[in-house]
Amino acid sequence: MSETTHPSPGRSAGSQFLGSEQLVLALILAALCIAISIAAPQFYSEANIIAILRQCALVLIVASGMTMLIITAEVDLSVGASLAFVGCIGMAALNATHSLALGFLAALAFGGGVGLINGLVATKLKVNSLIGTIGMMMMLQGGVYLFTREAVQNHHHIAAFTDLGAGYVGPIPVPVIFAAVIFAVAYVTLRFTTLGRYIYAVGANEKAVRLSGMRSDRLKLFAFVVTGLCVGVAGMILASLMNAGQPTAGRGFELTVIAAVILGGTSLFGGRGSIVGTLLGVLLLKVIDNGIIILGWNQDLQMVVPGVVIIVASYLDIMRNRANAS
Amino acid sequence: MPADILHAGESAGTIDQTMPALEMRGIDKRFPGVVALDNVDLTLQPGKVHALMGENGAGKSTLIKIMAGVYGKDAGIIRIQGREVDIKSPRDSLKEGIKVVFQEIALISEFTVAENIFLEGYPTGKGGSIDWKKIRNDSAALFKRIGFNVDPAARTGSLPVSQQQMVEIARALAHEARVVVMDEPTSSLTPNEVSLLFTVIRRLTGLGIAVVYVSHKLDEVFEIADTVTVLRDGRHISTKPVGEHTNDTLIQDMTGRRIDNLFPRQRGPAGTKVALSVEGLSTAKKLKDVSFEARAGEVLGFFGLMGAGRTELAKAIVGYDPITRGTITIDGHRLAPHDTRTGVGLGIGLLTEDRKTEGLMGELPVYQNASLASLGSFARLGFVDKAKERKAVQEYVDRFRIKTPGLGQKIKNLSGGNQQKVLISRWLMRGLKVIVVDEPTRGIDVGAKSEIFALIDRLAGEGLAVVLMSSEMPELLGLADRIAVMCEGRLTATMSRDEATQEKILNAAIG
Incomplete structure (x- = not known):
């Protein structure tokens, strides 16, 4: 992994960006795209590519935060439940204030607040984040119904809000721009900043980081809050797309996000991983989704095929590691 | 039977x-890329x-794993009381009475x-x-x-x-x-x-x-x-x-070479300036009223049997573990207890006994392991100047003769001695006044040991106060200026290098 995230000088820019770790994944993705477009040429239409990117956007936004979090050796399973809640909160705030900025702020505050609580539970109470965030997921799933039993409808009719999900800048959908910016920030942070280096370090060995005079708890807390803020952004976009705050939205979303991150080669044990891998993971999952629809296959396969892909990709990664070791 | x-x-x-009882003749074992055993004989009476x-890496473990049936051999024969046997699994080995x-x-x-x-x-x-x-x-x-x-x-x-x-x-x-x-x-x-x-x-x-x-x-x-x-x-x-x-x-x-003197002492006498002063230190579980001073340029050794509290003391004085009573003063400044951040800021660091779980970031490359404590000094506006960082690490790799295929090598692939040198570099790059060294040669080869000893000698020679925790008496007698002895969380004796004998130390350690 180190060669991927921190390549030695002298390698070409292309291989620096991809790295050997992501090569397998990139090849699988390329092979898949070629296979689908042979079977169904409309796969390569501009409209379809844009549709795929749009579907990637929500997952990529949250997966960017989740990649950082998983690199610190923590995880957040509450992002799906939080996504739905954020949409309802954001929409309600918009209805109350008729201000996009205040609505957005409410969504970010809620998402970030959930992240903060998750982080405090993990770092202060020392509850394993796998368990702590399952608890949070249950609280949010129940809590959203205490907040609203039905969808929060759009009563404010702010045009800019509709554009969040459905708008375009040139040919590019607005959600894709959000995703690209968040991805870029995460990429630069993880790759070039001291903060990014500490994020890897705390996942690789938290005790060593603490002995070196850093506050490891705060690094983890930071990653939890960032993940929560990403959910805040994604929740607003989702509410815009559905033109309502849906308490039932986001079921299983956490699994898609985590699957994409793991598929991208980030280790659940922390200390290794890359955001470029996550991007490839998201693309792969969404191309599979899209291919199944375009080819007219049974849509239930949309769950089955990614399951198989995760196992195969993880196995290939183990093989590659073994080959490198010898 | x-x-x-x-x-x-x-x-x-x-x-x-x-x-x-057992004869092994001409045993060969290859792993991908490595010849682990090459025509090895062993006869047990x-x-x-x-x-x-x-x-480490000499082949001892491989040989006994072949005996135990954990690994198969690539060539050679095994005889038990003159009878050739075929050991294919741990079960076969047990059946043969091994x-x-x-x-x-x-x-x-x-x-x-x-x-x-x-x-x-x-x-x-x-x-x-x-x-x-x-x-x-x-x-x-x-x-x-x-x-x-x-x-x-x-x-x-x-x-x-x-x-x-x-x-x-x-x-x-x-x-x-x-x-x-x-x-x-x-x-x-x-x-x-x-x-x-x-x-x-x-x-x-x-x-x-x-x-x-x-x-x-x-x-x-x-x-x-x-x-x-x-x-x-x-x-x-x-x-x-x-x-x-x-x-x-x-x-x-x-x-494969002569090591004439395991403890080459090059440094001059210790200074007089007190770098670390600990007074009345107690912790909830182990330490009771421990007081001592360490001077710049001095190696202060701590001996104690298992459970005497050496590691607990090391962790408390660098601010890693909480304390219940007492003060820790570094170079005249009080350390807020249970706070490694101010500890490192004041210039005290711990070279941990447990390299793997508390020191190494195994999955990360050598240079990142070395620069962990000093990363801030290679950064501008939060961005790491990687060229500057690598150059600084390279200096230490050359100076300490750290054997690594490259700065980007994962540190887990280095030998114990070289890992330890990287971790020492981590502290030297940061610049310390006091370094606490806990069992620095645990799991390290004899040859590399003498290099680590020479390094510790050099640290003191450069004016650091070195607090050395060890359970190996020769190590303390060879390196330390003074030796403090602990027993069940208390300090029971402090003696100069000249007065110290194995017997005196053991007596104080038993309490």
């Missing part, structure tokens, strides 16, 4: 004393202790001691049900024989590690044994337990069992072994009666 220690009187005579020595006690404890901690002892085959009674009574009674009888005082009904996980290791040894003896292999058996034992272990070993040899004793510790080998075989880089170097060896010849065989 192999000997059965439970019924020693009846079966001891059945081992043929004239034939070698019944009733003798055969020490197997060599640095018992290996590995370093890592392989007991089931939720089971009782007695259940673990008989794990390899529970005796059964009527209708195939397990004969629990026999298990308990036989365990108790076995412990009594070897003079080992543990309740067979105790839950294994509740015992201290040293006792678990004795259980592991007892387990090897529960069934018939012809050859008993012990891999670094004393690494977590106290001196008392070591002498108990040696008593057990002598009983085994008295029964005609051949014992293979794998160890780094020269003094133990001179005490217990009859014969010594040295391996280096997968090759057989020498097999001699232990009487023909001296410390120097053994080290020379192991390292």
Whole structure:
């Protein structure tokens, strides 16, 4: 992994960006795209590519935060439940204030607040984040119904809000721009900043980081809050797309996000991983989704095929590691 | 028939004393890219202790794993009492009466001691049900024989590690044994337990069992072994009666070079400026009212038996663990307890005893491991200047002769000695006034040890106060200016290097 995230000088820019770790994944993705477009040429239409990117956007936004979090050796399973809640909160705030900025702020505050609580539970109470965030997921799933039993409808009719999900800048959908910016920030942070280096370090060995005079708890807390803020952004976009705050939205979303991150080669044990891998993971999952629809296959396969892909990709990664070791 | 220690009187005579208990001839073993063993011979005589020595990577572990059936061999033959055998699995090895006690404890901690002892085959009674009574009674009888005082009904996980290791040894003896292999058996034992272990070993040899004793510790080998075989880089170097060896010849065989002086002292006398002052330090669990001072340019050694509180002291004074009472002053500034951030800021750092879980970031490259504590000094506006960082790390790699294929190599792939040098660099790059060094040579080869000693000497020579925690007395006597001795969380004596003797130190350590 180190060669991927921190390549030695002298390698070409292309291989620096991809790295050997992501090569397998990139090849699988390329092979898949070629296979689908042979079977169904409309796969390569501009409209379809844009549709795929749009579907990637929500997952990529949250997966960017989740990649950082998983690199610190923590995880957040509450992002799906939080996504739905954020949409309802954001929409309600918009209805109350008729201000996009205040609505957005409410969504970010809620998402970030959930992240903060998750982080405090993990770092202060020392509850394993796998368990702590399952608890949070249950609280949010129940809590959203205490907040609203039905969808929060759009009563404010702010045009800019509709554009969040459905708008375009040139040919590019607005959600894709959000995703690209968040991805870029995460990429630069993880790759070039001291903060990014500490994020890897705390996942690789938290005790060593603490002995070196850093506050490891705060690094983890930071990653939890960032993940929560990403959910805040994604929740607003989702509410815009559905033109309502849906308490039932986001079921299983956490699994898609985590699957994409793991598929991208980030280790659940922390200390290794890359955001470029996550991007490839998201693309792969969404191309599979899209291919199944375009080819007219049974849509239930949309769950089955990614399951198989995760196992195969993880196995290939183990093989590659073994080959490198010898 | 192999000997059965439970019924020693009846079966001891059945081992043929004239034939070698086990012979390995021309053993080869290759792993992808590495020749682990190259034409190695080993002959074990019944009733003798055969020490197997060599640095890390010399092939000792591979050889005993082949004996134990964990690995298959690529070439060579194994004979047991003259009869060629084919060992394909741990099961075959056990059937031939070869018992290996590995370093890592392989007991089931939720089971009782007695259940673990008989794990390899529970005796059964009527209708195939397990004969629990026999298990308990036989365990108790076995412990009594070897003079080992543990309740067979105790839950294994509740015992201290040293006792678990004795259980592991007892387990090897529960069934018939012809050859008993012990891999670094004393690494977590106290001196008392070591002498108990040696008593057990002598009983085994008295029964005609051949014992293979794998160890780094020269003094133990001179005490217990009859014969010594040295391996280096997968090759057989020498097999001699232990009487023909001296410390120097053994080290020379192991390292392939002469090390004239393990403790080269180059530095001048210690300064007078107090760099670290600890007063009335107590912690909730262990330390009681510990006070001392360490001066710039001085190596202050701390000795103590297992559980004396050395590691606890090390962790408390760098601010890693909380304290209940007392003050820690570094260079005139009070350290806020339980805060490594101000500790490192004031210039105190810990080179941990437990490299793997507290020091190394195994998955990360060498240069990132080295720069961890000083990353801020290579950054501008939060962005790392990687060229500057690598250049600084490269200087240390050259200066300390750290052997690594490159700065980008994952540190877990380096040898223990080189890992330790990287971790020392981590602190030197940061710039410290006081470095606390806890068991700096644990798990490090003899050859690399002398380099680490020279490094510690140099640190003090450059004006750092070095606080050295060690359970190895020669290490303290060779390196320290003063030696403090701990017993059960208290400081029981402090003596200068000139006054210190092994006897005085041990007396103070026992309390």
